[in-house]
Amino acid sequence: MSILGNGVDIVKNSRIKRSIKNINFLHRIYNKKEIADSKRFLNKANFFAKRFAAKEAFVKSLGTGFRYSINFNDISVKNRASGKPDICITNKVKKLIIKKFKISRFKIFLSLSDEDKYSIAYVIIKKIK
Numbered sequence: 001m002s003i004l005g006n007g008v009d010i011v012k013n014s015r016i017k018r019s020i021k022n023i024n025f026l027h028r029i030y031n032k033k034e035i036a037d038s039k040r041f042l043n044k045a046n047f048f049a050k051r052f053a054a055k056e057a058f059v060k061s062l063g064t065g066f067r068y069s070i071n072f073n074d075i076s077v078k079n080r081a082s083g084k085p086d087i088c089i090t091n092k093v094k095k096l097i098i099k100k101f102k103i104s105r106f107k108i109f110l111s112l113s114d115e116d117k118y119s120i121a122y123v124i125i126k127k128i129k
Contacts, residue, residue, distance in 0.1 A: 004101045004125045007060025009053040011119050016052055017045035029055070029072045037078070046119055050085075050112045051077045053121035058087055058108070061123040068096055077110070085112050087123065103127050 019025045026035065026048075034051055041047045055075045059065050066072070074090045087108045089097075097106055105128040112121050 002127045004097075004103070004106065004127050005061040005063055005123075006125070007057040007062075007123045009056035009060065009121050011049045011053045011056075013045045013049045013114065013117055013119055016049040016119075020044065020048050031073050031076050033078070034076055046114045049119035050114055050121060053119050054085070054087060054110055054112060054123065057121040057123040058089075058110075061108075061125050062097065062100070064096075064100070070096070077112075085110050097125065101125075101127065105129075 029052060030038075030048065034048075038044050038047050054077045055072050058075050059070060062070075064070065070093060074093050076088045077085050078088055079085050087110045089108070098104065107126050107128050109124040109126065110121065111123075113119070
């Protein structure tokens with residue numbers, strides 16, 4: 001497997017805590033499943049901050065940012081039963097990756113972490129042979 005791209009992002013949790021009070025921000029950045037999942041967590045600011053950082057890190061790993069009609073809701077984060085986070089992307093983004101990197105198969109790796117003040121995400125996109 002070869003690395004096609006990597007991206008990292010760090011977010012100040014207090015910024016997201018203020019922003020998620022705005023319902024328009026919440027629905028523009030997070031999908032319904034992410035919003036529903038947040039109800040299980042006491043620290044909603046860190047929950048949403050890690051997901052915001054993951055989405056930013058992902059588009060950085062693509063090398064495109066939020067262009068080519070990619071938006072925040074095309075990218076989501078879900079946790080496996082073990083707690084390990086996974087990036088989920090729409091078919092539109094999958095097609096973009098396949099076209100941009102001229103590949104047929106790929107895997108996305110995500111690592112998340114948070115502390116009191118900051119949340120961070122790291123994303124790697126690897127080609128699978």
